[in-house]
Amino acid sequence: MSQIYMSELEAVKRSNAPPPIFDFFKGNYKQFILTLVVLLGMATPFWGVSVNGKTAGAVEYYTRVSVERFGRAFSSHTTQRILGCRKFDGNALLDQDYSIERVDPFLDYVMSPPETRHNLMPLGQVGALAASDSGETQFSLSVADDTTENQFRQSLIPVNKVEFVNSPDIFHPYTNQLSVDSLFSILSELYTATNGDKWSYEHCPSNSQWDITRVPPSVGSLERWCGLTFTNGLLTKLDLRNFNLNGPIPPELGNLVNLTLLNLAENQLTGPIPLELSNLENLRELNLYKTQFLTGPIPPELGNIEHLRALALVGNQLTGPIPPELGSLEYLDYLDLSNNRLTGSIPVKFVNSENFYYLDLAHNQLTGPIPPELGNMEHLHVLSLAYNQLTGPIPPELGNMDSLQRLLLAGNQLTGPIPSELGNLDNLEDLSLHSNPFTSGPIPPELFNLRNLTVLNLSRSQLTGKIPPELGNLTNLEFLSLTENQLSGPIPPELGRLRKLRSLVLRSNQLTGEIPPELGNLLNLNYLNLQGNALSGTIPPELGQLVNIGANTSTLFDATPDQIHGRFDVSKNKLTGALPQSFVHFNHLDYLNFESNSGLCAPSNDEFQMWLDTIETVTGDTCSEVSFSEGIANQSYPRSLPIPPLILPESITGVLPIVYTWNVLELPFGLRYDPVTRTVSGAPTHVTPPVLFTYKATDAIGSKDSLQFSIEVYSAVAIERGVLPEKFELRTNYPNPFQHSTNIAFNLPWPAQIQIEVMDVIGRRMMSSIPVNMEAGWEQKIEVNRESLSSGHYLYRLIVESPTDRSIHVGHFTLVR
Structure with missing residues (x-):
């Protein structure tokens, strides 16, 4: 015969009558005795009422089964053995046994509507009391041999008055309850094995630390321990998440058979997952998330935990294949095995379950194809197989998962085209297929039907062609990455319609043309990366409206490490000009890169430079004012x-x-100017005295520099007669002495390059002219300006270089002021 224990009594009355008093005789016996003493108040004229057609004044005993699973009430029909009872009539013990087998729905009495409460079963009448009487009613309950161990039974004893029905007095018997001593021993083993003296209680109320030194224990003392939840005297939840547990999981935890929740997440647990955890037949949730150091295989025996709904083993060092036995868990709807070292293929039996709404196997070493059977998981919300070694094409059957919201297949070796059937996933919010060697091709146009998308990541996917303007129709997008493909053509201005966009990454493609000013409409943009394309022109001043660049980048969904920084990157393009002055309003930016362009630079004014000093990382040049490195010699033709x-x-x-x-x-007649090559050419047709020219350069930010030179055209009489000088002859310079300038004249028998150097009387070089090419002719001349020369006598050298000879000729002049 199984044993039965009492856990608690609740006496709740809605009448004005005094509540009855209950005395319990408890012990480890095969049966217990409940003594019911009902004391009636002086003002109560009569106690008793007809219930369910029974005799007035009857007190009836009811029983029901209440099952809670994962915090929600479920209705399920099953055969239960109700507690075997012996009936009493008043104080007289009836000698027959009274036991019942019945198919009962599992209903929560408190939450169910009145019409369903007929499931409460009257098991017997106990007696009737007259007005002003008091009486004592005794009855006993025995438990059948085959009653399930640790099965919860809630029994109701309504005591009713004629005028109305009082609420029931409740007691809770349990069969074969785990003793307090055994429970204390198991918890002590957990405390010792995981270095309990160094546990963290920062999230616990005061005076809730575990104390394994106080014996003998009681349920009351254990209920005060942080992380433990008792339901009617049974330990049903063990939640030690982020307690700084350090050590192995003791196998003794497998004896806590009433647990519905075991949460040891975010600790430093070591060793294997104990096989004994498979004994937790009432477990609904097993959470070993990020315990970091768990090793070995996933025990196939976990597939025996019949009622398991959620299994999280993410963030450990588990190895081996995924046990196909997990596919036998009828109620499992949440499975996260990501970030381990699991190998092998995805079991077909495992994916045949239709209950899943969350399946994450990412960041393992799984191989083989993606099973097409995954398309049968019609209730699946999240499917993450990213960063494994999966091969083959994406099964088009995945387009049948109508409830799917996140599809994460990045970082595998998937091939073939991106299936157009993915455009059928109307509820999809996140599509991340990046880092796969798909067959080269354009972005499938069917993807533009996914109007609920918030994340689209097709980076490193061998995409070709242009960026379709239809992308601008996905107005819920917050993250768009097409980086490291072979996309060409311009950036569509339609992207400016993506007003919710927070991250735009188009780097390392072959995009051309100018940056569309419409991108300035993306006022929520936190991150912009256009690096490594062939974009040209200047940066549109409209981009200065993106004042949220750099804000909230740590919350970017699926952000890469460089996106945690507030980034504006237009480096390695062909951009020109200066960064817009309005960039000084980017208050959140901590990374700015504009290097390796065709002259793109930062304005040199104080305001802009002070703003640059506030940015953690800046790569690019500061604009310098326009200037020439050399002058232009006066020309004589x-x-x-x-x-x-x-x-x-x-x-x-x-x-x-x-x-x-x-x-x-x-310009003299006959000469012409080509502004593209900045070249003067032609043959002058008229003699012209020296004309002064001013050659100016003005840059994009308005800085200027200028050069002056003159052009004259003279009459070469000897040339016109067809006679040239036979030899070089240096003529007298004129005027001499001079105040401002003098002409050094000479006859030149052949074309030559002429340069003049001026020395003082002790041989120091005081000035040197720019070499000038001159044609053969009579009385050629070069003008010498005084520039920085002071008054005095000077020597000059005329250096003549012809195609066949080089000669130096010396003369002198006097400068007066």
Whole structure:
């Protein structure tokens, strides 16, 4: 005969009558005796009422079964053996046994509507009391030999009055309850094995620490221990999440057969998962999430925990295959085995369950194809198989999972095209297929039907073609990454319609054209990366409206490590100009990269430079003002002869684009200017005195520099007669002495490059002219300006280099002021 224990009594009355008094005689016997003493108040005229057609004044004993599973009430029909009872009539013991077998739905009496409460079964009348009487009623309950161990029974004893029905007095017997001593021993073993003296109680109320030194224990003392939940005297929940447990899981925990929850997550547990945990037949949730150091295989015996609903073993070092026995768990709907070292294929039996709503096997070493049978999991909300070694195509059957919200297949070796059937997943919010060697091709247009998408990550997926403008229709997108593909063409301005977008990553493609100003509409954008394309032009000033760049990047969904930083990256393109001045309003930015472009730089003004100093990482050049590295020599050309091309210089600094202007309309007749090559060419047709020209450069931020030079055209009389000098001859310079400038004249028999050096009387070089190419002719001349020379006598050298000879000629002049 099984044993039975009492756990508690609740006496609740809604009448004005005094409550009855119950005395319990407890002990480890095959039966217990309940003594019911009902004391009636002085003002109560009569006690008793007809219940369910019974005689007035009858006190009836009822029993029911109440089952709770995972915090929700479920209705399930099963055959239960109700407690075998001996009936009493008043104080007279009836000699026959009274036991019942009945198919009863598991209903919660308190939550059920009145019409369902007929499931309460009257087992016998105990007696009737007259007005002002008091009486004592005794009855006993015995338990059948085959009653399930530790089965909870709740029994109701209503004591009713004529005018109305009182609420029942309740007592709770249990069969074969685990003794307090045994419970204390198991918990002490857990405490000792996991270094209990160093547990953390930061989330616990005061005075709730475990104390295994106080003996003998009681249920009352154990109920005060943090992490333990008792239901009617039974330990049903053991929740020690983040308690700093350090050590192995003791196998003795397998004796806590009343547990519905075992949560040891976020600790430092070591060793294997004990096989004995499979004895926890009432367990609904087993959570060993991120215990870090659990090793060995997943015990197949866990498939014997019949009522298990949730199994979380994520973040350990478990090895071996996924036990197919887990597919036998009829009620399992949450399974997370991610971040372990599991190998082998995904068991087909395992994926045949239709109850799953969450399945995460990511970050393991699983191999083989994705089973097409996964498409039968019509209630699945999350499917994560990312970062394994899975091969083959994505099964098109996955497009049948109507309830799917997250599909994560990144980081495998999946091949073939992205199936168009994925466009049928109307409830999909996250599609992450990145880092797979799919067959090259465009983005499937069917994906643009997924209007609920918030995350679309197709990076490193061998995509080709242009970015479709239809992407702008996915207006719920918050994260879009197409990085490291072979996409070409412009960035569609339609992306500016994605007003909820927080991260836009298009780096390392072959995109061309200008950055569309419509991207300035993405006011929620926290992260922008356009690095490594061939984008050109300037950065649109509209991007200065993106004042949330860098804000809240730590909360970006599926963020990569570099996205935790507030990033604006347009490096390695062909962009020009200066960063918009309005960028100084980016208050959250901590990473700015604009290097390796075609002149893109940061403005040099104080406000912009002070803002740059607030950013943790800045890579790129500061704009410098426009300037020339060399001047332009005065030019003298003979009439009617082609001149050597005169190439005007570029500025060596400044912000692109730089615009060059000069008074080109005053060029002598016959000469022309090409603004593309900045070259003067042609043959002058008229003799022209020296004309002064000013050559200006203006950059994108308005800085300027200029050069001055003159052009004259002279009449080469000897050339016109067809006679050239026979030899070089240095003529007298004029005027001499001079105040401002003097002309050094000479006859030149052949074209040559001429340079003049001026020395003082002790031989120090005071100035040197730029070499100038000159045609053969009579009385050629070079003008020498005084520049920084002071008054005095000077020597000069005329260095003449012809195609066949080099000669030096010396003269002198006097400068007066």
